[in-house]
Amino acid sequence: MEHWAPLELDPASAGAGAGPRGLVEHLRASDDLGDLLVKHKALVFRGFHVTQEELGEVMDLLLPNRLAYVHGNSPRTKVGNNVYTSTEYPPQYDISMHNEMSYAHQWPARLLFFCAVAPETGGATPVVDGVRWLGSLDPEVREAFRQGVRYTQNLHGGKGFGKSWQDTFETSDRAEVEEFLAGSGSEFTWKPDGGLRVSQVRPSTTRHPVTGDEVWFNQADQWHAAGLGDETAAALQQIMPEEDLPQSVTFADGSPIPAHHVTQIRDRGLSEAVNVDWRTGDLLLIDNVAVGHGRRSFTGPRRILVAMSD
Missing domain, CATH: 3.60.130.10 (Clavaminate synthase-like)
Known part of the structure; x- marks a missing residue:
């Protein structure tokens, strides 16, 4: 089976303006985001330098119907309108691969991760193709x-x-x-x-x-x-x-x-995974059925926010 990795998009490859406004305008003009996500299973947005203050507008475009984390089993803190810390599991441990809420009768179709603060070392979000x-x-x-x-x-x-x-x-x-x-x-x-x-x-x-x-x-x-x-x-x-x-x-x-x-x-699952390393302002959008995700151990003050939608 051929190698798989998420598609990375930056201002140059997306033909978009630099900065958060460039990403917002690009997403508003895009009518094939859903098809792109199905094809590539996960999308990484880098180099747009999104801040937490500008995150809401980006989320509204990437996740049209944000869901509450009801019946979720991971320790999280709610920090906004159906926006949560990604996990509060101790940093010295890896978190194994999983599809969000696959144990429940309903699960989100999409997950969006946002890097508010990049870790000092480690802390990648590994993603794995579920077929692999x-x-x-x-x-x-x-x-x-x-x-x-x-x-x-x-x-x-x-x-x-x-x-x-x-x-x-x-x-x-x-x-x-x-x-x-x-x-x-x-x-x-x-x-x-x-x-x-x-x-x-x-x-x-x-x-x-x-x-x-x-x-x-x-x-x-x-x-x-x-x-x-x-x-x-x-x-x-x-x-x-x-x-x-x-x-x-x-x-x-x-x-x-x-x-x-x-x-x-x-x-x-971990050995088949591809690491998505974080820089502050990055976003990762995944198809929650096609792709499992986890977390690598880290040092430093890593802060990743997550939201989900149907």
Whole structure:
């Protein structure tokens, strides 16, 4: 399979004026952005020196209908109108490849990342072609996942390990949460301590709505203790049983997923990925079905913002 990488656009290659205004005018005049994204799967905008103050106008053009991060499992802070910090996971760790909210009944079609502050070292956003990721896995792994996976979340009620259900669903209204979960086909139970347990079965692959390409599309390696590394997994097992962790995953029938399957998925996704290194003012637009993304470890004050749309 031939090498794949995101398409990089700067003022010269785009035939646009330098600076944020040049990017805005270019995007307003473009009528093929959707086709370009389908063809290249990810687009990097460099050299336009966008600032956070000018970000809103750019986002309105790249993400026509920004979505809230409802039912998201990553630690984030909301910083604007459906704009979030990309993650608050500790900087010394890589984040493995994943498609945003592939565990949920609905997921965003597009993600836009914006570099407000570039890291001192490291901190790239690796991106992986989902077709290549699927093809890199051993046939026995693909076959094992054929029936899909079951994700389980334990969300506390305001104090505890992991995320609260209030933060996860951006509401403190139980009725709102119940309506959302009932519409998603999830099973859920309110706990006596005020927490919430949610379980849902989802497929392991999906097909791109335009190209029809089958891609690897699940977060089993991120939800499985083995994906955290041997030491962390062993420490968690000492604290609580796996079914009580903030998040866990099994095969759809409830049988355990072997750890070696999980590490193969994680490692091959990262090895197939292409790093997008950041400079302050850069933007990265990705097709969230065609492409998985992650994060490399870093030093310094890295600040990446993210927004998503349907």
